[in-house]
Amino acid sequence: MSGTPSAAPPERVLLPKRLRxxxxxxxxxxxxxxxxxxxxxxxxxxxxxxxxxxxxxxxYVRSRRLPVVAANVGGAxxxxxxxxxxxxxxxxxxxxxxxxxxxxxxxACADRFLDRVRALGRFLAMLGDEAYHIGGxxxxxxxxxxxxxxxxxxxxxxxxxxxxCLLLFLVGVTIxxxxxxxxxxxxxxxxxxxxxxxxxxxxxxxxxTGVILAGKVGAAVTAELASMTVxxxxxxxxxxxxxxxxxxxxxxxxxITLVVPLLVAMADVAGILGGxxxxxxxxxxxxxxxxxxMTNTVDWVDFAWGLAKTVVFGWAxxxxxxxxxxxxxxxxxxxxxATTESVVxxxxxxxxxxxxxxxxxx
Amino acid sequence: MDIISARGLxxxxxxTEVLRDLTFGVPEGRITVVLGVSGSGKxxxxxxxxxxxxxxxxxxxxxxxxxxxxxEASLALVYRRIGVLYQGGALxxxxxxxxxxxxPIRMHFPDLPEDMVLDMVHAGLAQVEMAxxxxxxxxxxxGGMRKRGAxxxxxxxxxxVVFCDExxxxxxxxxxxxxxxxxxxxxxxxxxxxVVVTHELRSIERVxxxxxVLHDGRLHFDDEASALAGADDAFIRTFFLKESAP
Numbered sequence: 001m002s003g004t005p006s007a008a009p010p011e012r013v014l015l016p017k018r019l020r021x022x023x024x025x026x027x028x029x030x031x032x033x034x035x036x037x038x039x040x041x042x043x044x045x046x047x048x049x050x051x052x053x054x055x056x057x058x059x060y061v062r063s064r065r066l067p068v069v070a071a072n073v074g075g076a077x078x079x080x081x082x083x084x085x086x087x088x089x090x091x092x093x094x095x096x097x098x099x100x101x102x103x104x105x106x107x108a109c110a111d112r113f114l115d116r117v118r119a120l121g122r123f124l125a126m127l128g129d130e131a132y133h134i135g136g137x138x139x140x141x142x143x144x145x146x147x148x149x150x151x152x153x154x155x156x157x158x159x160x161x162x163x164x165c166l167l168l169f170l171v172g173v174t175i176x177x178x179x180x181x182x183x184x185x186x187x188x189x190x191x192x193x194x195x196x197x198x199x200x201x202x203x204x205x206x207x208x209t210g211v212i213l214a215g216k217v218g219a220a221v222t223a224e225l226a227s228m229t230v231x232x233x234x235x236x237x238x239x240x241x242x243x244x245x246x247x248x249x250x251x252x253x254x255x256i257t258l259v260v261p262l263l264v265a266m267a268d269v270a271g272i273l274g275g276x277x278x279x280x281x282x283x284x285x286x287x288x289x290x291x292x293x294m295t296n297t298v299d300w301v302d303f304a305w306g307l308a309k310t311v312v313f314g315w316a317x318x319x320x321x322x323x324x325x326x327x328x329x330x331x332x333x334x335x336x337x338a339t340t341e342s343v344v345x346x347x348x349x350x351x352x353x354x355x356x357x358x359x360x361x362x
Numbered sequence: 363m364d365i366i367s368a369r370g371l372x373x374x375x376x377x378t379e380v381l382r383d384l385t386f387g388v389p390e391g392r393i394t395v396v397l398g399v400s401g402s403g404k405x406x407x408x409x410x411x412x413x414x415x416x417x418x419x420x421x422x423x424x425x426x427x428x429x430x431x432x433x434e435a436s437l438a439l440v441y442r443r444i445g446v447l448y449q450g451g452a453l454x455x456x457x458x459x460x461x462x463x464x465x466p467i468r469m470h471f472p473d474l475p476e477d478m479v480l481d482m483v484h485a486g487l488a489q490v491e492m493a494x495x496x497x498x499x500x501x502x503x504x505g506g507m508r509k510r511g512a513x514x515x516x517x518x519x520x521x522x523v524v525f526c527d528e529x530x531x532x533x534x535x536x537x538x539x540x541x542x543x544x545x546x547x548x549x550x551x552x553x554x555x556x557v558v559v560t561h562e563l564r565s566i567e568r569v570x571x572x573x574x575v576l577h578d579g580r581l582h583f584d585d586e587a588s589a590l591a592g593a594d595d596a597f598i599r600t601f602f603l604k605e606s607a608p
């Protein structure tokens with residue numbers, strides 16, 4: 001292939017009898033190995049067995065104005081090529097808007113921001129609807145399936161308390177060990193009880209319980225409601241004359257309201273027990289002394305604040321999860337996405353609300 | 363007399379118009395079949411008529427009263443008079459078949475004695491030949507059984523109009539034929555109005571009194587089922603007479 005390519009006679013390449021995708025790839029590789037201007041005649045005369053890749057290959061060779069030509073395309077291959085519907089020519093790409101890259105970026109940001117604002121509006125509307133539906137249900141006791149609140153309480157409370165207690169016990173142990181090190185330096189060993197009691201009742205139990213509920217209850221509620229939406233069960237409820245936002249959400253909101261106090265009480269005990277064990281092991285502090293020291297600092301108001309915070313976090317989790325579940329699209333993959341978004345939304349709301357509570361309480 | 367009458371109705375999702383400017387009527391006590399190729403907007407139209415999807419233009423009246431999508435009361439009136447058989451059945455998975463059928467009765471008439479509710483459920487399930495499966499959960503039922511169960515639920519409150527979204531899809535010919543027989547019995551025995559969305563030719567031949575054909579985003583044909591055979595239209599001929607597409 002040396003010398004002036006245009007002057008050299010074209011090289012004839014005989015394609016094999018079987019020309020399917022694998023052989024087409026080989027033929028293309030062979031063409032690429034040749035100099036760019038090398039003149040080649042691809043002879044399809046022997047081809048008997050072919051597939052759509054071979055037909056596309058014939059079209060590719062013919063349309064590219066390469067110094068490569070297709071020859072002897074006949075028989076079954078020619079007939080198949082006639083019926084091979086080719087891609088229409090690509091539509092001209094519309095000119096980008098004149099505002100340039102920065103303008104497009106700004107517009108995309110604005111669109112995204114507006115989407116978020118609309119979603120926030122829908123969320124707040126749902127929040128208002130739920131308050132209305134709960135009020136309506138408590139007044140009339142209608143519109144909710146009998147026994148559903150108990151089912152939800154069983155799931156949210158009975159099936160959640162082991163993990164809540166275990167994690168809060170471990171948090172109590174961890175906080176206690178961390179604090180003990182510093183308190184020993186200052187000779188303030190006895191204050192470990194105050195720290196554990198105060199931190200657990202006011203902050204750690206509400207926050208950790210909220211996060212555990214977001215992961216366990218929130219994700220499950222979203223997955224269930226989103227599946228129901230995708231499978232048209234929510235539509236079915238609506239055409240039965242029921243209000244899905246009431247039928248599905250009110251039992252869950254009532255259940256979380258009723259189980260959270262129990263969960264908080266158990267979590268408080270578990271966390272304080274963890275701290276107490278560490279205090280006994282580290283400082284030799286007797287449980288009675290620990291409790292006496294703790295009750296000097298914390299009282300029922302701290303428990304009540306912790307409880308109030310956790311109930312609000314629980315509502316945020318259930319409403320956030322319901323919002324994501326009931327506004328999901330129509331495809332199965334959106335169920336997974338909605339579930340993930342629900343957990344993120346719930347945890348974000350919990351932390352924002354916790355911050356708001358910090359301003360209110362302190 | 364038409365129990366549903368649409369005028370200039372346009373339907374779709376968001377800003378996407380799937381069907382535009384439809385004007386038609388659904389005659390009372392008869393079976394109206396809505397048909398068209400996949401993606402022609404049959405189910406979208408059904409959802410709009412069932413009060414689930416607001417129209418993008420025009421509107422329709424139910425038994426002479428215009429349906430206002432912004433009014434909960436107006437939609438509630440529609441929901442009280444319709445039953446919907448969804449494509450997949452849409453039975454609630456956490457409830458047994460009997461509990462699914464009892465659901466609309468219990469929710470709308472909470473003061474009915476439980477014995478009466480159970481009798482109504484049994485009668486409803488017997489009507490669709492599913493009384494033996496009353497205590498089964500939807501996951502334990504075959505596709506055909508789920509649809510029959512869902513039909514029993516749709517009929518629980520004795521609706522005036524039953525919408526059926528592709529009742530035969532995914533069913534074998536025998537089960538599909540039984541379901542069609544059920545729909546015919548509902549019309550003949552109870553004088554019920556049925557709107558059936560399908561593209562199953564056998565079903566159409568068996569049950570249709572009136573036919574609406576959707577094509578290219580418009581209402582292509584609106585006439586008696588008997589008029590289909592003589593229709594001088596390339597699309598109809600292709601659809602029904604199985605001629606190859608031009």
